Amino acid sequence: MKGLTSKFKAVGALMILALILSGCGEEFLSALRPQGQGASDILSLMILSIAVMMFVFVVVMVIYVFVILKFRKKKGQEDFIPEQVEGSHTLETLWTVVPIILILILAVPTVQYTFSLVDTSPQVNAEGEEEDQIWVNVTGKQYWWHFEYEGMDVTTSQEIYIPTDRRVYLSLHSEDVIHSFWVPTLQGKIDVNPTGNRNEIWIDADKEGVYWGKCAEFCGPSHSLMDFKVVAVSPGEFEQWVKDMRNIDPEETPESEVATAGQEVFANNCMSCHANGTSPNKIGPNVSNFGDRERIAGVLEYNKENLMEWIETKGEEMKPGNMMTTAAYDLSDEELDQVAEYLMSLSPSEITPENAEDNEYIESDLSDLFIDQEENEDEGSEGESEGDSEGESEEDSDSNQ
Amino acid sequence: MADELLKSTNLPHDPERATLEGKNKFLGFWFFLGGETVLFASLFGTYLALKNSHLDGVPASELFGLGLVFIMTMILLTSSLTSVYAMYHMKNNAPKKMMLWLGITVLLGLSFLGLEIYEFNHYVNDYGHGFTTSAFSSAFYALVGFHGAHVAFGLGWFILLMVRNWKRGINLYNAPKFYIASLYWHFIDVVWVFIFTVVYLMGVVG
């Protein structure tokens, strides 16, 4: 009975602790306000470790305060010589054994989560079947992110769309220095290495929203500006988005005349680095759905002035050390206006970040996406034409069996 | 009192450890070799991690021939033995004989170094396997080259000691110096045994 109440108290204390911590930070950024399985698993581990550690801290502090108050030198003690205690086996055993037990308590869930957080094997649904996996090849570059949806013929940069309530599997690789992929609200971070291993991890979101991602490994002057967004939409919306994104016609003429002129400026000056549609070109970010972006260059407020300034200055001040500064183009004010207009008109999908915030939930088991994928496989999709993604296409075919 | 240190008569059996300074040197040098072990261990680790990154260059299995390296190994092992003889004569206060054996040690060391230079030259000229060719080549030259530099330093050390003490005989002041130089030489020898095994044998086998 006594054990039960103390257990109850412990749980209560943990809940209070969780409540306090959840007050910290913004919903879209804070690791303390998890929106996905990974982040909430980690938060529960954090809370357990904080609780264990608080216990130790309280014990230390109680003794500490008592000692300071009780044993301070008092008047008339000048000649007092305290007993010169050598030690105490009982006490010393006590404070060796208790910490060992505490650490064991902590070690078990630690090991468990250490395995589960990077376990990219397919999930098993209620019927005991393995679910199809959505794999995205993530490339980190100074200072932006590139996403290729394996076998779906979809390419995008800076903003990755995922369906809610379903794991999305990431395979990460860097083309220059080490970066680290971190969406605090969804999952812990994982390094994006240029050599050696190609890291894999999964992310998922419990509810729709736009979640902020950061580069967490020091990568140069604009390390702090290497933000990206995870746009989590309902599965039905995601399905729609994929279908829209794979049917992009880069040649399609925009509605306004200014934008049409901009399309030509873009073709003449920008296309050698920036692709529109599912092109393997990833020297610079893919602009397929630039019109739907939340931010310019990952960090700047999305408006035309900022975009024009960015193109004109090549981001020299806005994102120091970025690779666009070496681009050779030189545009007139009019051309700048046109190309900005064009970029902002690029909105091939009716699914945009707004759909992540409208609370509209469209069901789908996404099975359509994987049927198409099987068809595509014979033709050889964009992703597979790249030498470095062989490993992932294998994963893919596994998931389709 | 200071003169006592420089007298070569009445030496105890272990002249290298008879004074506090000698003992300190002896112990300190062992610790130094402990640090050197970590240094070479790090280089070995790097080499093992990179030995297959030869890109378009020649892989280890085609590059190394064991014949020359075996001769080099024998030479260095022998030189270790001759330095043991030298120390034996130092303990018996026989400076002439010590110098003789040290001289042989130096000659063997020099021939090892000569062969190593020939070997490197061969790799560079006949296989295009230079320091900057690939990660594998960089790691190879770093590891074996570091060892070679140690050999060269050791030779310089021996020669310097021999020149300085040619006419002085053995005393409590220079005995520790000879002794730790020979310790260093043994260490280099042991490292080479590992290089022979890890780099050459394992390289040729696979």
Added chain:
Amino acid sequence: MSATATKKAGFGSVLWDYLTTVDHKKIAILYLIGGFFFFILGGLEAMLVRIQLIQPDNNFVSAQFYNELITMHGTTMIFLAAMPLLLALMNIAMPLQIGARDVAFPFVNALGFWLFLIGGIVLNISWFTGGAPDAGWTAYTPLSIFSEGHGLDYYSIGLQIAGFGTLMGGINFLVTVITMRAPGMTMMRMPLFSWTTFIASVLILFAFPALTVGLFLLTFDRLFGANFFDPSMGGNVVIWEHLFWIFGHPEVYILILPAFGVFSEVIPTFSKKRLFGYSSMVFATVLIAFLGFMVWAHHMFTVGLGPIANSIFAIATMAIAVPTGIKIFNWLFTMWGGTLRFTSPMLFALGFIPSFTIGGMTGVMLGAAAADFQYHDTYFVIAHFHYVIVGGTVFGIFAGLIYWWPKMFGKVLNEKMNHWFFWLFFIGFHLTFFLQHFLGLMGMPRRYWVFLEGQGLDLFNFISTIGAFFMAAGTILFMYNIVWTAMKEPKASGDPWDGRTLEWAVSSPPPHYNFKQLPLVRGLDPLWIEKTEGNGKMQPAEPLGDIHMPNNTIIPLIMSIGLGIAGMGIIYQVDNPMWWIVAVIGFIIFFGSMAVRSLKDDLGHHIHKEDLEKEGDGSNG
């Protein structure tokens, strides 16, 4: 007129004395001056960093300069401030504590200092020659390979030189502890600070060579076209991380163990009690050092080593909490039942206990590999290691400096000012770093030049910067106190704190031969034993006789300068091969002076019995 003239001559000879000294007490002062200079420099860099982060989207410094600041702040504080200051404490206290007249290798001791100083100077020259290193103090490849300019070359060469110095210092202390102890001073009677010096030296010996190799490879890659870390040439960037942390993690214990040692001296002295659980303290120290070598990969949980490796390193890391916990409780129970005097060293010790406990707690939290996926490379980590390094090492350094100040300079620092200093520094420290734990969890990665508005990070960053100003104010007060004390405070006795160990049995500052007659040690806390048995001072273990002492020499300084010149030549030979001449000259100076040292007999000198008799008893003034 003539008075100034003699004063000037005096200054010249004092300077020469310090340039050539091999006396561990003077080398301690040199380390203190050098280390404190770099501490101020690193502190200034930190202030600029904090000012940049006082508000979102701030443009106080440029991105490039900011990266140079954080890199140099970390590098300077670890290698050029904390380590030398600890070496200053080790040099002043350890030989005295074990009853030695000097260290085992006085020449090497001096060489170690000069190499550190030259290495530090070389590193900082980079500020004036086109930019300091900018790849973080960890210099992760390939960022450090691709970094333009010579900043990273200064990093690798400067640290290489300073690292050699530290390695020599380590070997020297190891041998000193083993062979130079006074009669009766068995290992298990050694004061804890000497023990931690010994163990930290073991760590230095086995950790620094890994850094040496890492820096060599970095130098080869950057200056000689090697391909260790270049992805396009088959290099592997993770090798650097392993080498760096195989060195880097033990380095953390090199920094903290001596601080533990200081507190293990300060707390018993000011509690008037012997250290509780002495043998378990020794055992815990050894265990921490041992485990310290098997946990390096906990800095690399997110690299992708796989869950098996991560789990093993996680558990090894958590295990370190056990011996550390033993220490905390032993200190608490040392105070239990004692009579506590709240002197300023004791205040730092008392401030250390809760601060370090928090640092240890977050350490265990970080050790939980899965959770580290969130903590890693965020301000949570920044907060953690500042709690450990400032709350542990820096508090320890200040406690030790104030405690042993009379042994270095013959005066006790003004206590009142030191109390103020403590409170300013202590409050500022918690203000600066406590909230950074939360900043990290709220989504702020480390090494961020700016943070954007509207992410909920503004307030805590602002408070953190305010805290930094408190710490700066405290440090300025401490510097003022140094000057004030030098001018106004009276001379201290040999035993101003009512000490328990051998260093308090000689005058302040001690004669250069330390002990006229080596003391006979009869147990732990030898001076305390003599005090309680009514002798009041140490009994000699030998009759009065001639004392053999080493000669001063300028060679360590020349050797170090030679190596510094060679380093500069190596850095610039890529631009112009003529610089090879400089490099060769440098190496000739270096190896030449090494040869001179080897060839020239240097037997030291003797202080004669008759002169010693004239000097009074030299103990416990």
